[in-house]
Amino acid sequence: MHQRYTKTAVSLHWLMAILIVAAFGLGLTMTDIPGITPTKLRYFSWHKWLGVTLLGLACLRLLWRLAHPAPAYPASMSAGQKTIASATHLLMYLLMFAVPVSGYFYTLAAGVPVVYLGLLPLPVLIEPNETLKPLLKGVHYWLNMLFLGAFILHVLGALKHLLWQRDGLFQRILP
């Protein structure tokens, strides 16, 4: 078993971490702007492009992870700690797909086709739907809040390893 994550896994981890924080922050910022302004529309487009990029990266990352298993946990970790860490990682993998997919379907239900980078029209998989629209908006919001919760747990766990347990686990994902 390898002691470190592969270079590709490390790159995907940090690239996605930065883009997810950006998409999250932009999502909250843009929905806070009252009315319809050119800035708001521009932020909505950027948010969707970021989200679609993240969905593509999530596919790559899942494939890579399936082919390159993560290094084993240090023997000093209790079974409970390992279970919490693995469950958090699994939840974050699920949300890396569910969050952008919910945003995509919400946008389609609202009757807005997604044109990636303003160049590539993406498939219109559902018709505009007034019933689904508020439902999917809520799903996108609450999946994001779940993501935030998992993210906080993930960061606290990482800091615990770095500052308290000092077992070298944090260093395995550093570039």
Ligand code: HEM
């Ligand atoms: C990992 C990727 C994504 C993250 C982290 C994310 C995050 C967020 C957040 C935090 C909000 C604010 C929710 C609120 O306050 O109501 C939001 C709103 C929104 N997102 Fe995403 N999003 C992602 C992907 C996408 C994608 C792929 C699309 C569409 C292609 C999308 C479309 C939207 C739209 C249209 C809104 C506005 C909802 C409203 O009208 O209130 N998102 N997103």
